[in-house]
Structure formats: structure tokens, C-alpha cells
Amino acid sequence: MISNSSHPVTTQAALTAEDVNVYYGSNLAVRNVFLEIPKNRVVAFIGPSGCGKSTILRCFNRMNDLIPGARVEGKITFKGQNLYAKGIDPVETRRYIGMVFQKPNPFPKTIYENIAFGARINGYQGNMDELVERSLRGAALWDEVKDKLKGSGLALSGGQQQRLCIARAIAVEPEVILMDEPCSALDPISTLRVEELIHELKQQYTIVIVTHNMQQASRVSDLTAFYNAEATETGNKIGYLVEYDQTQTIFHNPTEKATQEYVSGRFG
Amino acid sequence: MTTEFPSTPTSDLWKPNRQRSQRVELIVKLIFGAFAFVSIVTTLGIIETLIFETFKFFQEVSLWQFLTDDKWTPLFKSAKFGIFVLISATVMTSTIAILVALPLGLLSAICLSEYATPKVRGILKPALEILAGVPTVVYGYFALLFVTPLLQKFVPGLQGFNALSAGMVLGIMITPLVASLSEDAIYSVPRSLRDGAYALGATKRETITSVVLPAALSGIVSSLILAISRAIGETMIVTLAAGQNPRLGLNPLVPVMTMTAFIVQVSLGDTPAGSLAYKTIYAVGMTLFTITLALNVFSFWFVRRFREKYE
Amino acid sequence: MTIDNPQNFGSDRPSEASNFNINLAGRYKLDRIFESLTWIAVAIALLVLATLIIDVLADGLPRLSWDFLNNFPSRKPEQAGLKSALFGTIWVMSVVAAVSFPLGVGAGIFLEEFAGDNWLTRIIEININNLAGVPSIIYGLLGLQVFVRYMEPLTGGRSILSGGFTLALLILPIIIVSTREALRAVPDSLRLAGFALGANRWQVVREHVFPLAIPGILTGTILALSRAIGDTAPLITIGALTFISFLPEGLQSPFTVLPIQVFNWVSRPQREFHDNAAAGIIVLMVVLLLMNATAVFLRNRFQKKAS
Numbered sequence A: 001m002i003s004n005s006s007h008p009v010t011t012q013a014a015l016t017a018e019d020v021n022v023y024y025g026s027n028l029a030v031r032n033v034f035l036e037i038p039k040n041r042v043v044a045f046i047g048p049s050g051c052g053k054s055t056i057l058r059c060f061n062r063m064n065d066l067i068p069g070a071r072v073e074g075k076i077t078f079k080g081q082n083l084y085a086k087g088i089d090p091v092e093t094r095r096y097i098g099m100v101f102q103k104p105n106p107f108p109k110t111i112y113e114n115i116a117f118g119a120r121i122n123g124y125q126g127n128m129d130e131l132v133e134r135s136l137r138g139a140a141l142w143d144e145v146k147d148k149l150k151g152s153g154l155a156l157s158g159g160q161q162q163r164l165c166i167a168r169a170i171a172v173e174p175e176v177i178l179m180d181e182p183c184s185a186l187d188p189i190s191t192l193r194v195e196e197l198i199h200e201l202k203q204q205y206t207i208v209i210v211t212h213n214m215q216q217a218s219r220v221s222d223l224t225a226f227y228n229a230e231a232t233e234t235g236n237k238i239g240y241l242v243e244y245d246q247t248q249t250i251f252h253n254p255t256e257k258a259t260q261e262y263v264s265g266r267f268g
Numbered sequence B: 001m002t003t004e005f006p007s008t009p010t011s012d013l014w015k016p017n018r019q020r021s022q023r024v025e026l027i028v029k030l031i032f033g034a035f036a037f038v039s040i041v042t043t044l045g046i047i048e049t050l051i052f053e054t055f056k057f058f059q060e061v062s063l064w065q066f067l068t069d070d071k072w073t074p075l076f077k078s079a080k081f082g083i084f085v086l087i088s089a090t091v092m093t094s095t096i097a098i099l100v101a102l103p104l105g106l107l108s109a110i111c112l113s114e115y116a117t118p119k120v121r122g123i124l125k126p127a128l129e130i131l132a133g134v135p136t137v138v139y140g141y142f143a144l145l146f147v148t149p150l151l152q153k154f155v156p157g158l159q160g161f162n163a164l165s166a167g168m169v170l171g172i173m174i175t176p177l178v179a180s181l182s183e184d185a186i187y188s189v190p191r192s193l194r195d196g197a198y199a200l201g202a203t204k205r206e207t208i209t210s211v212v213l214p215a216a217l218s219g220i221v222s223s224l225i226l227a228i229s230r231a232i233g234e235t236m237i238v239t240l241a242a243g244q245n246p247r248l249g250l251n252p253l254v255p256v257m258t259m260t261a262f263i264v265q266v267s268l269g270d271t272p273a274g275s276l277a278y279k280t281i282y283a284v285g286m287t288l289f290t291i292t293l294a295l296n297v298f299s300f301w302f303v304r305r306f307r308e309k310y311e
Numbered sequence C: 001m002t003i004d005n006p007q008n009f010g011s012d013r014p015s016e017a018s019n020f021n022i023n024l025a026g027r028y029k030l031d032r033i034f035e036s037l038t039w040i041a042v043a044i045a046l047l048v049l050a051t052l053i054i055d056v057l058a059d060g061l062p063r064l065s066w067d068f069l070n071n072f073p074s075r076k077p078e079q080a081g082l083k084s085a086l087f088g089t090i091w092v093m094s095v096v097a098a099v100s101f102p103l104g105v106g107a108g109i110f111l112e113e114f115a116g117d118n119w120l121t122r123i124i125e126i127n128i129n130n131l132a133g134v135p136s137i138i139y140g141l142l143g144l145q146v147f148v149r150y151m152e153p154l155t156g157g158r159s160i161l162s163g164g165f166t167l168a169l170l171i172l173p174i175i176i177v178s179t180r181e182a183l184r185a186v187p188d189s190l191r192l193a194g195f196a197l198g199a200n201r202w203q204v205v206r207e208h209v210f211p212l213a214i215p216g217i218l219t220g221t222i223l224a225l226s227r228a229i230g231d232t233a234p235l236i237t238i239g240a241l242t243f244i245s246f247l248p249e250g251l252q253s254p255f256t257v258l259p260i261q262v263f264n265w266v267s268r269p270q271r272e273f274h275d276n277a278a279a280g281i282i283v284l285m286v287v288l289l290l291m292n293a294t295a296v297f298l299r300n301r302f303q304k305k306a307s
Helices: A055-061 A090-096 A109-119 A128-138 A157-170 A187-201 A216-221 A247-252 A257-263 B019-060 B063-068 B082-113 B120-132 B136-152 B163-187 B191-199 B205-215 B217-233 B236-241 B259-268 B276-306 C024-062 C066-070 C085-114 C119-132 C134-152 C162-182 C188-196 C202-230 C233-238 C256-267 C271-306
Strands: A011-023 A027-038 A040-045 A072-080 A099-100 A174-182 A204-211 A223-231 A237-246
Touching: A011 A055, A011 A204, A027 A055, A027 A204, A027 A223, A040 A216, A040 C066, A055 A174, A055 A204, A055 A223, A055 A237, A090 B191, A090 C024, A090 C134, A099 A157, A099 A216, A099 B063, A099 B191, A099 B217, A109 A128, A109 B205, A128 A157, A128 C233, A157 A174, A157 A187, A157 A204, A157 A247, A157 B191, A187 A204, A216 C119, A223 A257, A223 B276, A237 A247, A247 A257, A247 B063, A247 B136, A247 B217, A247 C024, A257 B136, A257 B259, A257 C271, B019 B276, B019 C085, B019 C119, B019 C134, B019 C162, B019 C202, B063 B082, B082 B120, B082 B163, B082 B205, B082 B217, B082 B236, B082 B259, B082 B276, B082 C024, B120 B163, B120 C202, B136 B236, B136 C024, B136 C202, B136 C271, B163 B217, B163 B236, B163 C024, B191 B205, B205 B217, B217 B276, B217 C134, B236 B259, B259 B276, B259 C134, B259 C233, B276 C119, B276 C134, C024 C271, C066 C085, C066 C271, C085 C162, C085 C256, C085 C271, C119 C162, C134 C162, C134 C233, C162 C202, C202 C256, C202 C271, C233 C256, C256 C271
Parallel strands: A027 A237, A040 A204, A040 A223, A099 A174, A174 A204
Antiparallel strands: A011 A027, A011 A072, A223 A237
């Protein structure tokens, strides 16, 4: 059933997953995932809810470590280094692989402090003001907030908050940014701005984005992975990777019937 | 109220006495409403009593004397009524108490909510709550007969009655209050904020101190204010362990007399109603009530004003 | 966990690699210190509790005996006992329970089931919150003026009745709040089912809601009563005597209670009286422990049934 035959031709892999299984307690949540995420590309994860796409995303920066009982089997590499090898620290991992969440979650601090926090804990040696400005510019937010850097991050609109969270993520100079449905809480105009931003960020960062919105996947991504879920006898859902290919191919000429049905809106 | 529906063939079998049951409901409602009103009457009673006797007190003693005298000797021939003598003792014991309860309570709250496993927490939390259920007279015994003799080994010049051990034991007493209210505040910080910090490469401590605690700050401050208010109004510990000597100043090693201790001192004697001493305890009670009420209202206002709004 | 080679993920951007000095080892050291501090705080609190209990037991256990429970207070410490205080506590707590339970539960039912959400209930609610923060000694001043003085013909002055009324007012907010919580925990579907059969609100509350809420209400009431049993200040203020060598004859009798007897013994200079105080504390704590155990038992039974 696993269809990972069509590995895209890549220049250099930023992240890879090799036969990854994720368990919550004794329940298998996602099984046998193989994939390769090339550098400086945008990869979209799509699929119905419960198919494990967010779970796999959270393996890449070891956020699953924070959930009691979560366990990851298999190999996940970042630039060739196994992230789950002994001696690899999740805290250090996360500094290289940033994350943006479903709901904007700015800290209850000033806009400036929201950006500076990550840099400070990670021992940033450069000029903080410059870093804050560079990060906010990088997230296309600078012009809107440059006069209220001392204002609360919570006072911004939802779309601005999400871009603040992106600015916060790029401030620690990661190489990969994981985005977990970053636009699901935003209005269409804010969504558009974030999508434009993703295009910009591709120049410097590798981006993995989970989305429910298939148009969004086809608009922003170079590659798309389609996940599905199957129910076990006990009623648990187990997610698995169905197909992973160029976004064009997934949407217009997929190999698997399930992919075809999903992208044409027949289920999910 | 009569039914307006057409009767059915069996309607003579059904004779609900709706009038009666509605009358019963009305009576119950009135009685229970009156019960609920008792709480309002209690408040009015407290305020009326305090104001009434305090007013009579100030007909004999000027407000100026009350606020500026540097001695408190209401039972002497040459009576002096400097309330700040008592307030200074109350401030001292409460300050020592909060210096103990702030670190103990807040760190305990962090331990229970962030570090302890659910199982360990299930044991530690009820154990800490026992501290809150210990009668204050027991704490008074402990402060006077255990803590003071123990401290005297380390603190030269510590007298048998002193604000230091009273304040420290007072701090232990309010620690569970600080811990449980702070824990609620910490618990209500959404997971997404913690995830945001972890995703930037923060360690657990950095997440707690830089993100969780600031987000919970309004709740923590409010718990501290409530705890201070509780310490100010506490009676038995300070009466037993801090002494009965009205003394202006902030020396924690010597006997002092708090506002509550004065009320107890007068109550233990035979004080006829209408005497100046009788009125004095109401003036002190009024001062105590005003301070604690102000703190409670401030704490309530503070948490509403500064609470971060999370969805 | 530390990293042997911090350059595991050597940056592709050499110019920026030096911008960050992550120093994980140092940060983890602080993490460990911080976590230790939180455990130490809990340990200190529990250690104090243990010390207190051991201290009281060591001083008081040798004094505990049938005679100690059955003797009246005396000027001679070895002959002094708790009898009048025990009886006084039973009398006063009976008054407190008889007054505060119906008042608190009735008020709780009114606020939760009948009153709806309007300005009056909101005022009552704010008022109850504020009353819960009033120092207990202030209730003593209220009781002294109202029950001891104004209502002397009814209460008999510094009597069991005055003491009971005062403590009842003190714990009323706790009972009201726990009654409301217990009622709120009863699912609304049950009320709707009752209404759908043509019952009015009181019938629904009496027949369906209240029986389900009883365990929760009882738990809250017992905890409130255990607060009253240990509270000393208001009773001292209304003038409960500290030396009573007779049993109460009625509700208008003068009285003493356990914590006041303990207070009296602690304030004496002689060491023997201090041991009496410790023994009195043991009795008081055992009573409190039994009450709390009953409350926990009720709560657990209720939770088992509900699930």
C-alpha cells in the first residue's frame, strides 16, 4: 500500500524521513513514512484530518518529545544527521528548525521582545535592534509595526500576529521553517499575505507546510505529500503517506486513486 | 391558572393541583431568596457596626491623634491612640510572611504544575493543602514553642515574643494559598504559548520563566495580594507569638502588638460596652477591615485589568 | 543530555554561524538548579508540616488519657482536662450546622436555580466573594455587637447561641459557593427532562437536581464546618471564656471550645500547660482529620456513582 516509489529528483536533502512510525502510548498514529525534503523548496502536507500530517511535521523539530507517551521509531535526518540519535538535543534541534503554529501565539510581551526572546536565549552576539528590524522586514511586517515596537504583540490583528510569529521564527536564523496550518485562523487577505511571504522565504529557507486548503498547497508548494488514514479494528486511525511528488503531478496526474479522489474533492 | 386546552377523554383521571404547587414554589423562592439576602445583611451589619462604634470613638479621640500619636496606650490613664504603632507591627509580620510565602508558594506551584508527574502531584497537592487546614491556634503554638526557641539559637537578641517567628509561621500558613492560586494561573496559560517558546529552542526553565510566568503574572500578583490580606487579618499566630507590646518600629526581634492582637487583648479582659476601650477595638477593626477590603478589591480589579485574553 | 559535538548541524551560512553562542551546557545547568529549587520549596513546606506534627505529638501524646478528656480545666496542669471544651465545641458546632446548612444551601439553590442572571444576583455574588475575604476577627466584632449586645434577651449574651451564630455567618459564603458548584455539576438535561413532564422549577430541583447534588453539598459543608471548628479569634472576641469548669446547660450558657482552651494553655508560662495544649491540639486535629476523611469519602463515593 505504501507508494513512495516516485521520489522527486533532488539537489540536496534538508530533511529526510526513513520508515518513520509514531506512537502515542501504545497506539500507532502514523506508519512507515519515507520522504525527502529538498533544500530551499516548499513542501506541502495535505490529507484528511487524523492522517498524521501534523504528527510527522512535529517529528522534524522534536516537538513530539513534549507530549507524554509519544514515541518516534525510524530515522529522521537533518542535513544527514539523525535527529533521534543519542546525544542530539531537541532544544538545539529547534533552533535550526523553526515552527509556526496553527493559531498565532505571540508571547504576552512587546513586539520587540517577541522577536528578541529567541535570539537572546540562543546567545545572539550581534546587534539586537538590527536583528529585530531584519526579522520584521523578512516577515513583511516592519512597515506596519516600526512605530509600535514597544506595544504588545497581542494588540496586533490575527494576520499581523501570525507574521510576527514568522518573524520570531526567522530571528533565530533557522534553516527550515515548519508551518502547521499557519493560515487556518486567518481571513483571506491575511492568508494571501502569508502565502506571498512564503514565496519570499523560499529563497533562504526550506519550508514544510501542513494545510487543509488544497488551493493553498497548489499555490505555494513545489512538492506535495498526500497522507491518508485507515481505521483499525479498535477504531484508532493510523495515518500513512500515500503519494509524494511534484505539486503539479499530485494535482493533475497522480498515480494513486485515493490522491485523485482527494484532490478532486471527492472525500476529506 | 386554569387549563385552556380542550379536555381529553381521560382528563378526569388527571387532576394536577397546579395552583398548589405553584404556591409552594413561590413560598420556597421567597424563603430561599431571603436566605440569599442574609449575606447582604451580614455585610451591611459589619459595616454598620464598625462605622457606628468607630464614629463614637472619634467623638472622644481626634482623628489627628489616631493618625499621629507615636504610642498606643488606650488602657492607660494617659491614653495614647497612635494606630500606626499597631499597623507597623501588622506590616512587619505580614511582610515577613510574604517573604516566606512568595518563594515557597510560587516555586511549589511551578513544581506541581510543571515538574511533578501527575502521580506525584496527586500526593503532594493534598499534602500541601493540609497546611491550609491546620487551625491557626496550632500555628501559634508552633511559632511560640518551637520556632522561636529554635531561632534563638541562631539569632542573637531574639526575644521570647517577636515578629520574626510569628511572621515566618504566618508565611507557612499562607503558602498553600499562594501555591494553589498561582498554580491555577500557571495552569491557565495556554499550551500554544509554551510550544511557541519551545519551537524557538528554549529550554523548559526558559519557557517557564520567560513565557509562562509573565503570562500568568496577573493571577500570581492577585494571589499574593489575597495572601497578604489573609496575613494581615490573621489573629492567633501573632497574638501568641508576636506578643502584646505596642511598639512603633520595624525591629522583628522584639515583642510587638498587631491590630488583631490588640482586639484579642481587650476581648480577653472584661470590657463593658460603651467604654472607650470597647469603642477602640471597633476603630481598630474598622482600620483592619478597610485595609483588607481594599486589598481584596484591588486584587480582584488587578486580575481583571491585566489578565491577558487568550481565546 | 549534552552534545559532544555542538556543530552537529554546522550552519551553511558561515558568516552568521558565529552570531549565536548557544551555550547549552550552561543553560541546562541553570535548568537543573531551577528545578531543584522548586522541589526544595515543596520539601520545605512539607518538612515544616511534618515537624509541626511530630513536635505536637511528642509533647502531647504523654498527656493524652481518659482523665484528660474527662476532667474540667484546673489550676493544676496535671489535673486539667478538656471536658468543658469538648462539650462546648459540640454544642457550638451543632448551632453552627443547624443555622448555616439550611441558610447556605437555601441561598445557594436560590442563586443557582431561581434567580437568573441580573444585577441583584451579581451584587450578591460580589458580596459573597468579599465576605469570604473578611478577617474572621471582624465577624467576632459583628457578633459582639449584634448577638451579644443587641440580641442579648434572645441569646443570653456571651453564649453558645451567640458563638454559633457568629461562626455560622463566617462559613456561610463557603457553603453557598460549594452548594452552587454542586448544583452546577448536575447536567441540564436532567432539568429539561423534568420540565418536559410538566414539573415546575421547585419540583424539578427537589426531586431531581438536589438529590444528585447532596454529596457535593455535604462535602462542602463538612469542610466549612471544619474551618469553623478551628477558628478561635471570633469566639474570643465575642467573649467566650477561657476557664470554665462546668458543662453547658443550654443554648444560653457561657462556653469554651477546644481551640480557646488550647490558646489559654499556650499563653500560660508553665511548661506543663504547654504539654496540655499539645494534647488538646492532638484532639482537635483528630476531630478535623475525621471530618476531612468523611468529606473525602463522600466525594469519592459520589465520583464513583457519577461515572
